[in-house]
Amino acid sequence: MTSAAAIAPAQSSTLTRTGLILGALVAILALSATAGVRYGLLLAVGLGFGLILEGFRFGFAGPWRAMILRREPAGLIAQLLSIALVALVAIPLITNNGTELIGAHAPVGYAMIGGAFVFGACMQIVLGCGSGTLVNAGSGNPVSALALPFFAIGSFAGAYHLLWWTNLGTAPVVVLSGTSGLVLTLAGLAAVAGLALYLAAPGARSLPRRLWIAAGLLAALALANLVVAGQPWGVVYGLGLWAAKGATALGMDISGSAFWTLPTNQARIAESLLTDVTSLTNIGIIGGAFIIAAWRSGLSARLPQLPLRAWIGTIIAGFLLGYSSRLAFGCNVGAFFSGISTGSLHGWVWFVAAFAGAFQGIRIRKALGLDG
Amino acid sequence: MMMTRRLTVVTVFALLLGLLGVDLANSAPLDPFQAPPALALGSGLAGAGAHCAALPTAD
Numbered sequence: 001m002t003s004a005a006a007i008a009p010a011q012s013s014t015l016t017r018t019g020l021i022l023g024a025l026v027a028i029l030a031l032s033a034t035a036g037v038r039y040g041l042l043l044a045v046g047l048g049f050g051l052i053l054e055g056f057r058f059g060f061a062g063p064w065r066a067m068i069l070r071r072e073p074a075g076l077i078a079q080l081l082s083i084a085l086v087a088l089v090a091i092p093l094i095t096n097n098g099t100e101l102i103g104a105h106a107p108v109g110y111a112m113i114g115g116a117f118v119f120g121a122c123m124q125i126v127l128g129c130g131s132g133t134l135v136n137a138g139s140g141n142p143v144s145a146l147a148l149p150f151f152a153i154g155s156f157a158g159a160y161h162l163l164w165w166t167n168l169g170t171a172p173v174v175v176l177s178g179t180s181g182l183v184l185t186l187a188g189l190a191a192v193a194g195l196a197l198y199l200a201a202p203g204a205r206s207l208p209r210r211l212w213i214a215a216g217l218l219a220a221l222a223l224a225n226l227v228v229a230g231q232p233w234g235v236v237y238g239l240g241l242w243a244a245k246g247a248t249a250l251g252m253d254i255s256g257s258a259f260w261t262l263p264t265n266q267a268r269i270a271e272s273l274l275t276d277v278t279s280l281t282n283i284g285i286i287g288g289a290f291i292i293a294a295w296r297s298g299l300s301a302r303l304p305q306l307p308l309r310a311w312i313g314t315i316i317a318g319f320l321l322g323y324s325s326r327l328a329f330g331c332n333v334g335a336f337f338s339g340i341s342t343g344s345l346h347g348w349v350w351f352v353a354a355f356a357g358a359f360q361g362i363r364i365r366k367a368l369g370l371d372g
Numbered sequence: 373m374m375m376t377r378r379l380t381v382v383t384v385f386a387l388l389l390g391l392l393g394v395d396l397a398n399s400a401p402l403d404p405f406q407a408p409p410a411l412a413l414g415s416g417l418a419g420a421g422a423h424c425a426a427l428p429t430a431d
Contacts, residue, residue: 245399
């Protein structure tokens with residue numbers, strides 16, 4: 001997403017590149033030594049996510065936009081491929097190790113569907129999703145950098161009110177587990193990929209090599225996340241926790257929230273972010289994207305000149321991204337990627353609702369002047 | 373640096389470091405000797421459940 005106005009940047013020096021690698025290794029080792037090896041590994045996994053997402057230009061919002069506007073399915077199919085690779089290992093692993101490993105399993109409900117729809121719209125408005133906002137902020141995109149803190153505040157607020165929303169109507173959790181669950185999941189992913197290929201524009205049906213590689217590497221890291229942390233890759237919980245930390249540090253009373261007063265969440269607020277799974281991978285994603293941007297000397301690109309309504313729209317969309325993803329039990333990562341790959345029905349419903357919302361988001365983005 | 377992506381990155385990392393500073397000042401101290409095993413798989417410990425898909429239950 002480098003500005004066209006940028007002058008061709010010079011290559012970063014060997015010294016800079018060595019410094020980037022050493023800096024990442026020192027951070028991982030220092031965290032392992034001061035907090036524990038698991039946390040160092042999770043930071044490494046997060047850095048890997050950031051390196052792959054930015055390095056191979058693997059995204060979620062952009063490929064959905066390409067599919068809707070230009071009938072180019074490559075990015076969407078790469079997402080489905082990566083999810084399928086994770087499912088092949090994760091569903092049997094969780095089925096056989098249900099205590100140590102938990103899936104991204106959540107119920108379908110009215111608020112969940114509405115939340116996914118709004119998230120799908122907002123991810124097109126700012127052209128950033130859960131992971132994309134982190135990646136873009138790390139690589140210096142000012143729209144995502146502005147959206148990120150409001151994403152965190154929205155996530156905190158959405159979690160605060162979550163039980164009120166789920167009480168509007170929520171079905172029992174449905175999990176596709178065992179061999180039959182895996183077969184159903186793979187068949188569903190193949191069907192969506194087949195439909196995307198059927199709808200594709202002529203000449204747009206091939207998958208670039210970089211997306212094959214990125215899909216495989218992303219799947220490997222998602223499985224590493226599961227094996228190390230005991231839970232799948234997620235983004236939104238960590239962002240909400242960052243705002244919860246800030247709110248409690250400022251003296252805010254959160255005892256009125258059924259969510260934040262749960263023992264699990266109270267423990268997370270009491271402990272450092274450097275021991276929280278999603279916080280560490282989120283920090284890693286920002287760091288990994290920064291490393292790629294600095295490596296490519298992409299930080300010298302000029303900032304875009306956008307109208308005031310675009311910045312205001314970014315703030316509102318950032319907040320809504322956070323709030324809606326809590327109601328939807330995850331974003332494109334926690335619900336779509338990890339939900340489907342660990343057999344949760346809510347991941348499929350999320351995908352349908354968010355994709356429908358993306359059509360609206362594309363229209364709103366244009367009206368706000370964010371298309372430049 | 374002015375009006376380039378470098379400015380954005382400096383701002384993002386300054387905010388992130390500020391957040392971690394506030395966090396470390398207000399949280400239980402880090403203790404590598406109380407840390408869980410490196411891998412959850414095979415540890416025999418139950419997953420924590422601090423994930424965006426976790427549904428809170430009213431008590």
